[in-house]
Amino acid sequence: MASLSHDVFAKVRGHERAEQLRAAREADLLPYFRTLEGPAGPVVEMEGAARIMLGSNNYLGLTGDARVIEGAQAALNRYGTGLTGSRLLNGTIALHLELEQEIADWMGVEEALVFTTGHQANLAALGTLLAPGDTVVADSGDHASILDGCLLSRAKLRAFRHNRMDKLERALEKAAGDGGGVLVVVDGVFSMEGDVAPLGRISELCARYGTRLMVDEAHGAGVLGARGAGASELLGVEDRVDLRMGTFSKSLASCGGFLAGDHEVIDFLRVQSRAFLFTAAAVPAAVGAALAALRIVRSEEGPQLLERVLDNAAYLHGGLRERGFKVVEHEGDQMTPIVPVIVGDDWKAVLLWRALYDAGVFVNVAIHPAVPPGGALLRTSVMATHDRATLDRALDVLASVKTDFEAQHGPLPV
Numbered sequence: 001m002a003s004l005s006h007d008v009f010a011k012v013r014g015h016e017r018a019e020q021l022r023a024a025r026e027a028d029l030l031p032y033f034r035t036l037e038g039p040a041g042p043v044v045e046m047e048g049a050a051r052i053m054l055g056s057n058n059y060l061g062l063t064g065d066a067r068v069i070e071g072a073q074a075a076l077n078r079y080g081t082g083l084t085g086s087r088l089l090n091g092t093i094a095l096h097l098e099l100e101q102e103i104a105d106w107m108g109v110e111e112a113l114v115f116t117t118g119h120q121a122n123l124a125a126l127g128t129l130l131a132p133g134d135t136v137v138a139d140s141g142d143h144a145s146i147l148d149g150c151l152l153s154r155a156k157l158r159a160f161r162h163n164r165m166d167k168l169e170r171a172l173e174k175a176a177g178d179g180g181g182v183l184v185v186v187d188g189v190f191s192m193e194g195d196v197a198p199l200g201r202i203s204e205l206c207a208r209y210g211t212r213l214m215v216d217e218a219h220g221a222g223v224l225g226a227r228g229a230g231a232s233e234l235l236g237v238e239d240r241v242d243l244r245m246g247t248f249s250k251s252l253a254s255c256g257g258f259l260a261g262d263h264e265v266i267d268f269l270r271v272q273s274r275a276f277l278f279t280a281a282a283v284p285a286a287v288g289a290a291l292a293a294l295r296i297v298r299s300e301e302g303p304q305l306l307e308r309v310l311d312n313a314a315y316l317h318g319g320l321r322e323r324g325f326k327v328v329e330h331e332g333d334q335m336t337p338i339v340p341v342i343v344g345d346d347w348k349a350v351l352l353w354r355a356l357y358d359a360g361v362f363v364n365v366a367i368h369p370a371v372p373p374g375g376a377l378l379r380t381s382v383m384a385t386h387d388r389a390t391l392d393r394a395l396d397v398l399a400s401v402k403t404d405f406e407a408q409h410g411p412l413p414v
């Protein structure tokens with residue numbers, strides 16, 4: 001083969017991230033790609049040992065629920081293993097339509113559209129509704145799939161500092177001069193910090209500047225609000241949010257995503273969004289599981305599950321604070337299942353993760369660029385199905401690992 005004068009693959013050699021990955025693997029310090037050997041319950045089998053799972057998005061603990069498994073199995077038995085085509089051509093089954101109807105009812109909107117993943121739902125909404133000439137105003141903490149959708153659209157992106165309403169207002173002032181349509185898009189619950197967007201003030205600003213508002217409810221749906229419809233419901237702004245996105249990969253114990261809004265918008269996306277049209281429909285088992293989980297959330301049992309997960313979050317939050325950890329505090333002490341501990345230094349966060357892992361507790365680690373430089377977090381999260389004895393055991397492990405860690409590496413932030 002002729003030699004390549006400028007090899008596009010050259011960048012993979014000696015790339016900073018690839019080098020970090022190699023070094024972390026060599027030292028057996030990689031907090032990512034660890035292997036589960038059983039269901040994602042409150043205690044998991046992971047790489048040959050039982051570990052308390054404080055790093056899952058299975059917030060309601062429904063992935064192991066018999067009714068959800070039965071929903072997946074019935075769909076599998078009826079429709080087979082895969083749909084082998086897009087929703088448009090040959091991949092729509094009755095379960096999609098039932099699920100879309102139930103999501104629309106749950107969200108209190110005219111219509112919903114189900115996607116193969118939540119990531120694609122964000123790509124579809126932003127990449128299709130925005131166009132060159134428009135402006136999108138996004139929180140700097142928004143999920144990567146939101147940013148991907150913004151980039152895909154080639155609209156002008158104006159990011160504002162996380163949850164800073166003065167910065168949002170500045171961005172809106174500037175956007176008003178850009179000359180195109182303007183959409184504000186925020187996470188309802190931010191995935192790393194677990195804080196809730198101030199949707200009351202955001203929606204007021206959107207109304208004042210005449211912009212549309214989209215909220216990503218990936219971490220809020222199935223958790224917040226009396227119906228579990230998310231941050232928009234909790235903060236009483238449902239009628240001021242133009243488009244809501246959600247995922248089945250967290251509280252709804254499956255995989256897939258949705259958009260929910262007015263018929264006109266959803267119908268446009270149905271025939272126009274490439275991330276919907278040019279991908280295979282989710283496997284039937286995923287759709288069946290999400291539908292069964294949603295029915296549990298909307299049943300009489302739903303509010304108890306929501307209460308339990310938030311109680312567990314408050315318990316873990318208080319327990320960590322009592323043991324001297326610096327826990328991210330949220331406005332109005334609003335709990336979400338995400339309880340992040342501030343470590344600061346990336347390397348310390350990784351070492352602490354490893355010590356916890358060895359002691360039988362699994363947490364997630366967020367280092368730069370997932371968080372700002374120097375803002376490394378241990379992202380702990382709870383399920384409704386964690387019992388207090390398990391959380392107490394985890395807190396004991398956290399406390400003793402902290403003591404040993406500080407003796408070796410100096411104090412953690414307080």
Ligand SMILES: Cc1ncc(COP(=O)(O)O)c(C=O)c1O
Nearest residue numbers: 117118119143191218247249256
């Ligand atoms: C805030 C947020 N939005 C979107 C997504 C994408 O959802 P999915 O996992 O269904 O692709 C996620 C999770 O991965 C998320 O945390």
